[in-house]
Amino acid sequence: MNGQEIRIIPRPQQISIGNSSLKISKETQIVFDNTNETIAKSLQNYFKESYGLSLKTTDYQNLQKNFITFQIDENLTDEAYELTVENNKIIICAQNNTGWFYGVQTLQQLCDYNSYYSKYEKYIKVKDVKIVDAPRFKWRAFMLDEARYFKGIKQVKMLLDEMAFLKMNVFHWHLVDDQGWRIEIKKYPKLTQIGAKRKSTQVGPLQWESPIQSGEPHQGFYTQEQIKEIVAYAKERQITVVPEIEMPGHSTAAIASYTWLGTSKNKIEVPIKFGVGKDVYDVTNQRVLQFLKDVLDEVMVLFPSKVIHIGGDEVKYNHWKNSATVQKYMKAHNLETPADLQVYFTNNISKYLQSKGRRMMGWNEIMGHNLHHYQDKKDTKTTQKLAKESIIHFWKGDVELVTTAASNGYEIVNSLHTFTYLDYPYKNLPLSKAYAFNPVPEKLAKPYHDKVIGLGCQMWGEWIPTNGEMHYKVFPRIAAYAEVGWTKIEHKNFNAFNAALKNLQKRWASKEIYFAPNEYVEKK
Numbered sequence: 001m002n003g004q005e006i007r008i009i010p011r012p013q014q015i016s017i018g019n020s021s022l023k024i025s026k027e028t029q030i031v032f033d034n035t036n037e038t039i040a041k042s043l044q045n046y047f048k049e050s051y052g053l054s055l056k057t058t059d060y061q062n063l064q065k066n067f068i069t070f071q072i073d074e075n076l077t078d079e080a081y082e083l084t085v086e087n088n089k090i091i092i093c094a095q096n097n098t099g100w101f102y103g104v105q106t107l108q109q110l111c112d113y114n115s116y117y118s119k120y121e122k123y124i125k126v127k128d129v130k131i132v133d134a135p136r137f138k139w140r141a142f143m144l145d146e147a148r149y150f151k152g153i154k155q156v157k158m159l160l161d162e163m164a165f166l167k168m169n170v171f172h173w174h175l176v177d178d179q180g181w182r183i184e185i186k187k188y189p190k191l192t193q194i195g196a197k198r199k200s201t202q203v204g205p206l207q208w209e210s211p212i213q214s215g216e217p218h219q220g221f222y223t224q225e226q227i228k229e230i231v232a233y234a235k236e237r238q239i240t241v242v243p244e245i246e247m248p249g250h251s252t253a254a255i256a257s258y259t260w261l262g263t264s265k266n267k268i269e270v271p272i273k274f275g276v277g278k279d280v281y282d283v284t285n286q287r288v289l290q291f292l293k294d295v296l297d298e299v300m301v302l303f304p305s306k307v308i309h310i311g312g313d314e315v316k317y318n319h320w321k322n323s324a325t326v327q328k329y330m331k332a333h334n335l336e337t338p339a340d341l342q343v344y345f346t347n348n349i350s351k352y353l354q355s356k357g358r359r360m361m362g363w364n365e366i367m368g369h370n371l372h373h374y375q376d377k378k379d380t381k382t383t384q385k386l387a388k389e390s391i392i393h394f395w396k397g398d399v400e401l402v403t404t405a406a407s408n409g410y411e412i413v414n415s416l417h418t419f420t421y422l423d424y425p426y427k428n429l430p431l432s433k434a435y436a437f438n439p440v441p442e443k444l445a446k447p448y449h450d451k452v453i454g455l456g457c458q459m460w461g462e463w464i465p466t467n468g469e470m471h472y473k474v475f476p477r478i479a480a481y482a483e484v485g486w487t488k489i490e491h492k493n494f495n496a497f498n499a500a501l502k503n504l505q506k507r508w509a510s511k512e513i514y515f516a517p518n519e520y521v522e523k524k
Helices: 037-051 097-113 153-165 224-236 252-257 286-302 324-332 338-355 399-407 431-436 446-451 467-474 477-486 494-510
Strands: 014-024 029-031 056-058 067-072 081-086 089-094 116-118 123-133 139-145 170-174 240-244 307-309 359-363 391-394 411-414 452-459
Touching (some): 014 081, 014 089, 037 097, 067 097, 089 097, 097 494, 153 224, 153 477, 224 286, 240 307, 324 338, 338 359, 452 467, 452 477, 467 477
Parallel strands (some): 029 056, 029 067, 170 240, 307 359, 359 391, 391 411, 411 452
Antiparallel strands (some): 014 123, 081 089, 081 123, 116 123
16 A cells, blocks of 8 residues: 555645554543643544544553554644554644644544444554645635525534535635625624515526526524634634625625615615625715724624635725715825725725734735726726735736735735636536646746735635535535645645545535535536
């Protein structure tokens, strides 16, 4: 058996196979101390639930054989681990709990998919192996858009479980948009009383062009207690939850709740059609700016993440251009274009987040990039400089835009839509294309490579009214993105990935995750 035959997703950086093996049975003990007791107990639960094996835990360090233990190695990087099976013992070395956690995920895949299990004699025979592993990127994200369709705690926890198993570490939670506001804000109750409901929804095979309506209301939101529960659940799985609170565009649900937030000041409803909304926040109004700070204050209490995502994409500037008060404000502040106003506003939000010890992230329009046919080119020229601490979430445009961001010192998460948008059908984004994605663009100059801190894959919600439709689009592509984020290019192999994927498909089937079958995941 060689390293290629060990089937683990994401593929570890180094695998060496020995000649002997170890039997994990009820005689095997898990050794722990107070730094790793939690991870030891979770491993104990795994063997009990998966194999009916009741392994004892002990803090006794002088066992000679048949034990699993955790050791600290300060020389390893933050998320790295070393897993060694030899001399009748299993040792997982890491610098901290995160590394141990990832070592345990690998050990579970070794046991479940790469070992012999005797059901009658109740033991797992694990081959001697040494795995040295660390992620290629520090940001390995999956995004769920619940503004379009509310999915609920059970589905979110399922996604967090699968992310953790695949060593993904950022759950990007798109909680507000034109078609729905999904987070309780106590100071502004109408956001969920009005903004979390719509009376119907655009449906049908023509999607964006569809004239068909569901004729059924859709609603739902998370209470602050439920948010806390999900954030804690994610933390146990070494996942940071990054909330996205869209501003200044994609804000129709909020404006429907409080008319004074909008630029037009017209009363509107939560939209029943998809697409870019009818109004945007009036960012020249002090009351609106206070509203956004109040919302962010409540968000920051709920989410310990250092990074807060503020969206910033697809802002239709015609609202600001047609507003006399906005034009007056721009003149008073020497802001020549709507893009100047957006960057000026965004910088003020960035300063506010910084004052609270946080860091702002936004889609690449926050730099003033012109990405859309509906924007007049002269409106997107800007002399304003975006705050340097900002993380640029690149989703659209060419390598010149990435180079501009990187050369100006910004960190970048690459989510180029043609490679990472999970709402795209498999004929446009097959599994092989998802797997081939390189977050570092081929034409990006080498000095800027380290500015790309990782990738995100995005499950936009417009066309996933049911859980099963979401499952079909997310799985198996999420596994490809996990390997893109973790495994160095020279260790990736699509054939080996596909072979290992069969094991994940069994896992998903057992959990009633309705993944896309093999015959549908490539171009037709």
